[in-house]
Amino acid sequence: MRSISxxxxxxxxxxAGFSLAHIVYQQNNPFQDFNETxxxxxxxxxxxxxxxxxxxxxxxxxxxxxxxxxxxxxxxxSTDILDLESALKLxxxxxxxxxxxxxxxxxxxIFAPLKLLEQLLTRISRLTLAAVNHDTQFILTGSEHHLNDxxxxxxxxxxxxxxxxxxxxxxxxxxxxxxxxxxxxxETLRFSSASRPxxxxxxxxxxxxxxxxxxxxxxxxxxxxxxxxxxxxSEIAQPTYIDLGASGSLAxxxxxxxxxxxxxxxxxxxxxNNLKTMAQMSGKFDSIRSxxx
Numbered sequence: 001m002r003s004i005s006x007x008x009x010x011x012x013x014x015x016a017g018f019s020l021a022h023i024v025y026q027q028n029n030p031f032q033d034f035n036e037t038x039x040x041x042x043x044x045x046x047x048x049x050x051x052x053x054x055x056x057x058x059x060x061x062x063x064x065x066x067x068x069x070x071x072x073x074x075x076x077x078s079t080d081i082l083d084l085e086s087a088l089k090l091x092x093x094x095x096x097x098x099x100x101x102x103x104x105x106x107x108x109x110i111f112a113p114l115k116l117l118e119q120l121l122t123r124i125s126r127l128t129l130a131a132v133n134h135d136t137q138f139i140l141t142g143s144e145h146h147l148n149d150x151x152x153x154x155x156x157x158x159x160x161x162x163x164x165x166x167x168x169x170x171x172x173x174x175x176x177x178x179x180x181x182x183x184x185x186x187e188t189l190r191f192s193s194a195s196r197p198x199x200x201x202x203x204x205x206x207x208x209x210x211x212x213x214x215x216x217x218x219x220x221x222x223x224x225x226x227x228x229x230x231x232x233x234s235e236i237a238q239p240t241y242i243d244l245g246a247s248g249s250l251a252x253x254x255x256x257x258x259x260x261x262x263x264x265x266x267x268x269x270x271x272x273n274n275l276k277t278m279a280q281m282s283g284k285f286d287s288i289r290s291x292x293x
Contacts, residue, residue, distance in 0.1 A: 041095030048074040051244040065198045080195040097178040105169030111160040128172040131223035134256040141172035186212035229257045
């Protein structure tokens with residue numbers, strides 16, 4: 001049986017004078033709204049890394065890795081393309097660049113057929129496609145003003161949507177101002193060849209080598225989750241997907257793309273009882289593994 005870790009993105013880290021653990025676990029911290037990229041980027045990366053190591057301690061290791069947005073950086077570490085220290089530097093300094101050099105923006109998940117996408121992009125200027133998760137869910141990036149206009153239209157048409165809890169417009173022109181600084185940062189990193197297969201939602205392909213330009217594409221290009229999953233399903237027989245994100249959202253998207261929804265597992269979710277959730281996931285994984293043996 002083949003298993004795939006889906007990473008979206010450690011011990012107490014002291015980055016630029018603040019403790020990551022303090023930010024995550026304490027209410028009285030410098031980032032009350034927890035929306036500054038210099039805090040959220042390393043927090044998401046650290047959580048994914050911790051989940052990966054937790055699964056390894058339980059005897060669950062991945063045959064393949066699948067990266068979604070910032071989670072691709074976790075894949076770089078898991079496949080030995082980038083060492084942990086370099087990845088932490090990348091994640092933290094990227095968050096600083098986005099915070100300092102880009103304008104505030106937002107992202108909007110829309111639950112409707114993709115045929116609506118062209119209509120929205122034509123109707124409301126300066127909206128940009130950020131991700132396609134499946135045939136009836138995509139994400140747009142835009143300014144507060146343009147996203148408000150989009151929401152008003154969607155309400156009129158009775159179309160479901162959800163504003164994402166972010167303060168910057170990832171995977172869009174909103175981060176273009178950071179490109180030169182980002183590439184200069186990437187030039188300071190040392191990349192190795194991948195030690196195991198890694199699927200990228202930025203390139204919709206397997207990656208074995210990374211360079212600064214390709215690293216930039218991970219942050220800048222739209223996330224093609226649906227297309228990447230369909231490629232994986234065509235290449236690997238009955239893989240099991242394990243979502244390492246903090247919300248389990250990708251595991252909820254996967255049933256729209258794969259024939260057997262039981263192959264989509266999540267480690268934790270936003271509703272608490274995480275030790276129980278982790279135990280249930282381990283039990284389901286062991287059951288799938290036994291059936292495949």
